Amino acid sequence: MTATDIARHAPSLPLAGRAKDLVGSMIDSSTSLLAAQTHDIVRFAMGSPADEAVPSEEFREIAGTILDASSFTYGATEGEPRLLELLVKYLAGTPDPSSEDRLVITTGGMQGLDLACKLFIDPGDLVVVESPTYTNGSATALSYGAQLLEVPVDDEGMRVDMMQDLVAHHHRPPKAIYTIPTFQNPSGVTMSLERRKALLELAHRWGSVIIDDDPYGLLRFSGQDIPTFQTLSPQDPLLFSVRTFSKILAPGWRVGWVDADPSIRQLLINGKQAMDTCTNVPNQHIVAEYIARGGLDDHLASIRVLYRERKDAMLDSIARHLGDRVTTTNPEGGFFLWLTLAGEFGEIDTRELFEVALADGVAFIPGPALSPGGRFRNALRLCFASSTPERIDEGIKRLAGSLEKMVA
Ligand SMILES: Cc1ncc(COP(=O)(O)O)c(C=O)c1O
Structure with missing residues (x-):
């Protein structure tokens, strides 16, 4: 049910106007949907680290020793x-x-992301987002009343070259530009150096904040690093960087950080105080102790190898089971690749495919859930990070079976 439907069904409640803009996340909802299934499912839907990629033994040991009075x-x-x-x-x-x-x-x-929008977005402000994008991020902007402008993504990331023309239709500059420049969620692509420079230039011209969301940048498993926005424009007040330990350590800790101009730090603190007072204290201690022991770099090195193997395995399985009836991106890091149906599969709506595939034992995120405007009906996001190569092959085989069923 959409937020507007819910608001319509709860007419007697004095909902705020903004309640209709709380659009929800198919990505997050898939966690409980999948947990409720009793049959075997290969899980390509959630962007979760592999169980084997979480240093769980070390966390268990740290958790057993970390609690002191300050934890409570x-x-x-x-x-x-x-x-x-x-x-x-x-x-x-x-x-x-x-x-x-x-x-x-x-x-x-x-x-x-919430703090960024809380600080910078007024109702009606134009916010540029990538298309496709991480819709939890665009939903956050929507919840503050943003008007979203989708800018296409290709193999070099956001089409910054198209942005100026697209923005011109709105007769006002964007207040913020939301980008996931490296190993983008959901496409897996990385923004080229030229586009990064062009984006900085446009942001400066317009006075737009760049919400630089980069949970995957430390997970490069092939190719060359591309300079980050911070490297290209150090101490830039228009840069607002969102980071997290979720993908490199464990999402359950719920520990991340923002890096922003010192002039707004107190506002960030004030904004966070109105949300949750502080981030879970024991979890912060566990992450701190893990870093203090010095294992993070080795851990990253080992999970990069694991994820490279899995990305290769997924592309290999796709080539064998689906061949030229699909096209895919070929990420150099991160968790996801983007698959577009072609040929005889080109007319299939991946939202309908989702139901068939779930029954057949494989889950993914349909393209329309990754665009605020519901685009990309013939595309889908696959997470290669959380399954072993054997399970990946089984999952792609099941997906191919579901697709064949739909065109039979
Ligand atoms: C691009 C992007 N930004 C932000 C997040 C949210 O991170 P966290 O789980 O730490 O809240 C995710 C998680 O999937 C993500 O992919």
Whole structure:
């Protein structure tokens, strides 16, 4: 049921006008939908790390020793001091070094997106989003009353070259540009250097904030790093970076961070205080202790190998079971690839395919769920990260069977 339908069915309740813009997430809803199934399902739907990619033994051990009096009380809104200190040290060795005056620990990347929109989006503001995009992010902008403008994505990321013309139709510059520049969710593509530079230039011209959402950047398994926005434009006040430990450690901890201009740090803290006071304290301690033990780089190195193998396995299975009846992206990192139906499958609506495939034991996210305007009916997102190569092959075989059933 859409939010508008719900609002219509609850006429006696004094819902806020914005309630109709709470559109929900098929991505998140698939967690409970799949949990409710009793038959075997190959899970390509959620963007979750593989069980084997979570350092669970070490977490168990840390969790058994970490609790002290400070675990049971409120923590600082900006984040636990030890985690902030360790994060600054860790980031010093990455493409995006930072300092404590720029960082606020968040309850996952989602809260970073919420804070960005809370600070920058007024009702009616134009917000550019990629098409397709991570619709939890676009939904966050919608929940603050944004008017969304979808800009297509190709193999070099967002079509920044088209943005100016598309924006011109709206007779006002965008307040924010929401991008997932590296190993984009859902397409897996990475924005080229030229487009990154062009995007920065347009943002400067318009005074638009760049909401740079990058949960996957540390998961490159092939190709060359492309300079980040921070590298290209250090200390740029228009850059608002959203980061998370969800994909590199474990999403269940709900620990992430934002990196933003120091002039808005207090506003971020005020905004977060109106949401959750502080991020779960024991979880921050566990993440901090994990970083302090020095294993994060080795962990990243090993999961990059795992994910590369799985991406290759998925492309190989797709070639064998689906051949030229589909096209795909070929990501150099991250969790996802984007599959477009072609030839005899080209007319299939992936929302209908979803029902058939679920019954056949394979789950994915249909394309229309990854575009605010419901585009991409003949495309879908596959997460290669969470299944073994054997399960991937089984899942793609099942998907091919479902597709064949639909055209029979
Ligand atoms: C692009 C993108 N941004 C943000 C998030 C949310 O991250 P978290 O689970 O840490 O809230 C995700 C998770 O799938 C994502 O893919």
